[in-house]
Amino acid sequence: MQYVDEFRDPELAKTLLSHIRHKVSAIAKASERPLQLMEVCGGHTHAIYKFGIDQLLPPEIEFVHGPGCPVCVLPMGRIDGCIEIAERPEVIFCTYGDAMRVPGRNGSLLDAKRRGADVRIVYSPLDTLTFAEQNPDKQVVFFGLGFETTMPSTALTLQQAKRRGLTNFSIFCQHITIIPTLRSLLEQPDVRIDGFLAPGHVSMVIGTTPYGFIAEDFHKPLVVTGFEPLDILQALAMLVDQIHDGRCEVENQYKRIVSQQGNALARKALDEVFELKESSEWRGLGSIAGSGVQLTPAYREFDAELRFNTQEHQVADDPQARCGDVLTGRCKPNDCPLFGTRCTPQNAFGALMVSSEGACAAYYQYRRGLA
Amino acid sequence: MCLGVPGQIVAVGEDIHQLAQVDVCGVKRDVNIALICEGEPAELVGQWVLVHVGFAMSIIDEEEAQATLEALMAMSVLEHEVGDFLGINAGADDAVR
Numbered sequence: 527m528q529y530v531d532e533f534r535d536p537e538l539a540k541t542l543l544s545h546i547r548h549k550v551s552a553i554a555k556a557s558e559r560p561l562q563l564m565e566v567c568g569g570h571t572h573a574i575y576k577f578g579i580d581q582l583l584p585p586e587i588e589f590v591h592g593p594g595c596p597v598c599v600l601p602m603g604r605i606d607g608c609i610e611i612a613e614r615p616e617v618i619f620c621t622y623g624d625a626m627r628v629p630g631r632n633g634s635l636l637d638a639k640r641r642g643a644d645v646r647i648v649y650s651p652l653d654t655l656t657f658a659e660q661n662p663d664k665q666v667v668f669f670g671l672g673f674e675t676t677m678p679s680t681a682l683t684l685q686q687a688k689r690r691g692l693t694n695f696s697i698f699c700q701h702i703t704i705i706p707t708l709r710s711l712l713e714q715p716d717v718r719i720d721g722f723l724a725p726g727h728v729s730m731v732i733g734t735t736p737y738g739f740i741a742e743d744f745h746k747p748l749v750v751t752g753f754e755p756l757d758i759l760q761a762l763a764m765l766v767d768q769i770h771d772g773r774c775e776v777e778n779q780y781k782r783i784v785s786q787q788g789n790a791l792a793r794k795a796l797d798e799v800f801e802l803k804e805s806s807e808w809r810g811l812g813s814i815a816g817s818g819v820q821l822t823p824a825y826r827e828f829d830a831e832l833r834f835n836t837q838e839h840q841v842a843d844d845p846q847a848r849c850g851d852v853l854t855g856r857c858k859p860n861d862c863p864l865f866g867t868r869c870t871p872q873n874a875f876g877a878l879m880v881s882s883e884g885a886c887a888a889y890y891q892y893r894r895g896l897a
Numbered sequence: 898m899c900l901g902v903p904g905q906i907v908a909v910g911e912d913i914h915q916l917a918q919v920d921v922c923g924v925k926r927d928v929n930i931a932l933i934c935e936g937e938p939a940e941l942v943g944q945w946v947l948v949h950v951g952f953a954m955s956i957i958d959e960e961e962a963q964a965t966l967e968a969l970m971a972m973s974v975l976e977h978e979v980g981d982f983l984g985i986n987a988g989a990d991d992a993v994r
């Protein structure tokens with residue numbers, strides 16, 4: 527948009543940085559340890575490293591890279607489930623490109639494609655409906671992956687599939703929701719987070735209200751944040767202001783996109799198509815109650831796992847991999863014994879290395895040798 | 898997958914089930930507008946939207962964008978005054994190399 531350049535203005539960035547410095551040095555005098563601020567969303571992780579924001583900040587600020595990257599928290603067993611379906615001869619399996627290289631027990635979807643499965647990368651779930659109409663003798667399956675940002679588009683696609691009476695279309699549902707996960711993080715005794723940068727595009731759908739409990743029940747400040755460098759710096763300034771003043775509020779830096787109530791049309795579509803699942807598995811974090819969704823009875827005919835009667839795949843996380851500790855701020859990516867050895871972007875072991883939005887990939891790409 | 902791109906709506910169909918055309922950095926793309934259209938699609942022409950996996954997800958509020966920038970500018974003026982007063986502007990500058 528016409529403002530993108532302005533949101534990268536280096537002069538304004540300097541001002542914000544000096545503001546952050548002053549506030550942080552005042553806070554640091556009163557505290558012995560650095561501030562740990564969690565950027566929940568992988569999009570923020572990527573931007574922070576890409577623009578070098580982490581290196582401009584005073585050492586009293588440390589980032590914790592949260593669980594808000596759907597690819598990074600994707601358990602191996604779910605990839606195995608996708609591959610089980612994708613390798614059926616009658617199936618065209620469609621996915622966002624981000625999920626292609628995530629390893630399962632029997633390799634990734636990319637490996638399945640190399641073995642001959644018809645796996646296609648789509649830009650939009652709407653493309654999959656076209657495939658279904660063009661291939662009536664095939665079963666087209668869409669890998670519905672992601673948080674509330676991608677959920678409405680899956681919901682609208684399902685509504686269209688129903689309206690068009692498509693019988694050869696279904697979805698493999700791996701949609702998850704961020705709020706229960708943040709709550710479960712905050713309930714863990716040894717996780718120490720001083721404030722949150724909340725995801726901009728999830729919030730565009732859910733609004734800022736659902737974060738209220740973080741300020742009220744857990745007394746942590748939170749700022750909903752955009753993705754340009756100045757957005758992130760301004761949000762950081764807002765966070766350190768809150769910490770400095772001893773306030774805990776939900777603030778919104780990304781007002782041009784995010785409203786308090788979110789997108790009502792999107793939420794209505796979600797309510798029609800999805801319902802909460804009892805619990806969902808997260809890579810590195812285990813099982814979290816109420817953190818995932820499944821199709822409502824009215825849409826269950828489109829559930830690929832029911833249609834193909836797939837097995838439940840449960841794969842324990844490798845004990846050496848420290849993905850879960852990175853996601854909860856207990857360690858930095860380069861503290862993991864597999865970092866840069868068994869786990870690299872070319873040959874990833876954990877999903878935090880596969881996704882370009884993953885903390886380990888960002889460290890590997892931008893921070894190797896610096897840390 | 899989770900980031901959107903801003904674009905400007907340049908053409909719409911008769912109803913919300915028809916795809917609209919959005920100009921994203923000079924490239925025209927078809928997008929679904931069912932998540933942002935509460936009235937007549939025609940009212941959306943010229944609006945800026947955030948496009949995500951083929952769907953317009955949010956109308957970009959240009960006034961809010963402008964307000965954010967103005968708040969930042971105001972801060973920069975203020976910071977410089979305070980900085981001059983405290984003699985710290987040089988220090989702040991060399992922090993950003």
Ligand code: SF4
Pocket residue numbers: 846847848849850852859862863864865866869875876877878879880886
């Ligand atoms: S280096 Fe690999 S295995 Fe270790 S935490 Fe990062 S993604 Fe997980």
